[in-house]
Amino acid sequence: xxxxxxxxIAEAGRLxxxxxxxxxxxxxxxxxxxAALDGPLHTYLTVTGERALxxxxxxxxxxxxxxxxxxxxGIPYGLKDVYETAGVRTTCHSKVxxxxxxxxxxxxxKKLRDGGGVLLGKHALWEFTFGGPSYDQPxxxxxxxxxxxxxxxxxxxxxxxxxxxGFCAGALGSDTGGSIRSPAALCGIAGLKPTYGRVSRxxxxxxxxxxxxxxxxxxxxxxxxxxxxxxxxxxxxxxxxIDVPVDDYAGALGTSLKGKRIGLIRxxxxxxxxxxxxxxxxxxxxxxxxxSLGCTVEEIKVPTMRQFLDCKIPITLSEIYAxxxxxxxxxxxxxxxxxxxxxxxxxxxxGSDYVNALRWRTELAKExxxxxxxxxxxxxxxxxxxPPKVSPGDPPAILNASTPSITTPFNLTGQPxxxxxxxxxxxxxxxxxxxxxxxxxxxxxxxxxxxxxxATDFRSRRPTLASPAAAAAQ
Numbered sequence: 099x100x101x102x103x104x105x106x107i108a109e110a111g112r113l114x115x116x117x118x119x120x121x122x123x124x125x126x127x128x129x130x131x132x133a134a135l136d137g138p139l140h141t142y143l144t145v146t147g148e149r150a151l152x153x154x155x156x157x158x159x160x161x162x163x164x165x166x167x168x169x170x171x172g173i174p175y176g177l178k179d180v181y182e183t184a185g186v187r188t189t190c191h192s193k194v195x196x197x198x199x200x201x202x203x204x205x206x207x208k209k210l211r212d213g214g215g216v217l218l219g220k221h222a223l224w225e226f227t228f229g230g231p232s233y234d235q236p237x238x239x240x241x242x243x244x245x246x247x248x249x250x251x252x253x254x255x256x257x258x259x260x261x262x263x264g265f266c267a268g269a270l271g272s273d274t275g276g277s278i279r280s281p282a283a284l285c286g287i288a289g290l291k292p293t294y295g296r297v298s299r300x301x302x303x304x305x306x307x308x309x310x311x312x313x314x315x316x317x318x319x320x321x322x323x324x325x326x327x328x329x330x331x332x333x334x335x336x337x338x339x340i341d342v343p344v345d346d347y348a349g350a351l352g353t354s355l356k357g358k359r360i361g362l363i364r365x366x367x368x369x370x371x372x373x374x375x376x377x378x379x380x381x382x383x384x385x386x387x388x389x390s391l392g393c394t395v396e397e398i399k400v401p402t403m404r405q406f407l408d409c410k411i412p413i414t415l416s417e418i419y420a421x422x423x424x425x426x427x428x429x430x431x432x433x434x435x436x437x438x439x440x441x442x443x444x445x446x447x448x449g450s451d452y453v454n455a456l457r458w459r460t461e462l463a464k465e466x467x468x469x470x471x472x473x474x475x476x477x478x479x480x481x482x483x484x485p486p487k488v489s490p491g492d493p494p495a496i497l498n499a500s501t502p503s504i505t506t507p508f509n510l511t512g513q514p515x516x517x518x519x520x521x522x523x524x525x526x527x528x529x530x531x532x533x534x535x536x537x538x539x540x541x542x543x544x545x546x547x548x549x550x551x552x553a554t555d556f557r558s559r560r561p562t563l564a565s566p567a568a569a570a571a572q
């Protein structure tokens with residue numbers, strides 16, 4: 099109770115219902131911590147302090163009177179600033195939308211609001227989820243609380259950093275090529291990209307409609323399950339939404355893993371891509387943990403990361419260029435250099451290239467998903483290589499067509515994929531891995547991740563934050 103900002107969603111919920119903690123107390127603890135420590139980390143673009151306290155007071159009143167709206171009732175959370183919020187600025191971290199105030203809530207945000215959640219504010223990101231860590235926008239990029247010298251891979255950067263730093267209990271991110279899972283892996287938290295069509299994207303500003311996913315980020319897998327329980331479900335207003343029953347994600351967390359078959363995708367991170375030697379050992383150790391829990395693990399051969407990336411590029415560039423063509427022509431100077439650099443080649447993609455890539459995507463997905471005839475889950479690394487160093491003087495274009503991505507394949511297949519912490523480097527920086535499952539088997543993926551967290555002690559380590567004065571002196 100001495101460090102309220104480190105309570106998980108599950109822990110806070112139990113204390114609320116036992117009347118041992120008030121949502122107002124917890125909200126005040128987060129707001130005080132944000133005010134004191136977020137200065138050098140830049141995780142929030144907008145803090146909704148007055149609104150948060152009002153929502154917390156209402157949640158406290160309802161919980162005290164016996165009204166229970168579900169697992170997010172009274173829980174302080176943040177939103178990646180692509181989620182529309184009625185009456186609250188939504189910028190996509192771009193000057194183009196610097197003064198944009200929507201009149202509606204995104205569907206997922208409305209579900210959290212209706213579930214009694216407490217909105218603390220809107221998080222920093224890569225510009226329009228695509229631009230990279232830009233210093234030429236009205237707000238600086240978010241920094242990693244574990245090591246500010248290592249770049250946060252995009253694009254849900256502020257959300258991942260805020261959770262790791264203890265600035266919110268959970269957050270909603272979006273994931274088009276790894277934008278939930280990459281920051282989660284590099285911030286030592288859990289982040290779930292649900293199945294394509296599981297969570298509504300209505301009211302979320304788009305990147306690539308064919309690959310965009312919305313999902314939860316939190317300190318634990320259990321907390322991701324609790325958030326997903328609230329936001330999952332069919333939405334007729336989203337053409338990609340699929341009407342499939344929503345499972346009891348929290349109830350499935352205690353399911354035994356005995357007899358589960360896991361396919362290890364080792365080639366992606368040992369042959370095609372490179373990761374830290376310590377990360378290879380951490381994944382090998384994770385395999386041993388799953389085997390101790392009764393799983394069988396075998397290596398599987400799947401399409402290469404290069405194939406998935408080559409398929410994704412013409413689709414992504416075509417769709418995102420189409421979304422921003424008018425603004426790029428009329429006000430190019432308001433976009434960041436990195437965003438312009440990455441998007442402009444979309445004008446060169448032919449219609450036949452786009453159509454053929456969509457056809458290729460189907461073939462790659464079929465080949466990938468065919469493995470589930472003999473396995474239940476897939477396991478691989480959560481991030482490749484050393485995160486680049488970023489400085490205000492000359493931030494690099496850190497993603498391009500030659501950069502392999504170990505997260506992108508699961509966006510093309512649409513299957514659920516979870517990033518979670520599986521160890522630490524000698525200097526204390528977190529190591530992440532991914533667990534993926536059959537389409538709409540979020541329950542199985544979350545159960546595996548939860549069992550791993552319970553069998554290890556990685557959730558006991560938190561980053562040590564410097565005060566703004568100390569950070570400025572570094």
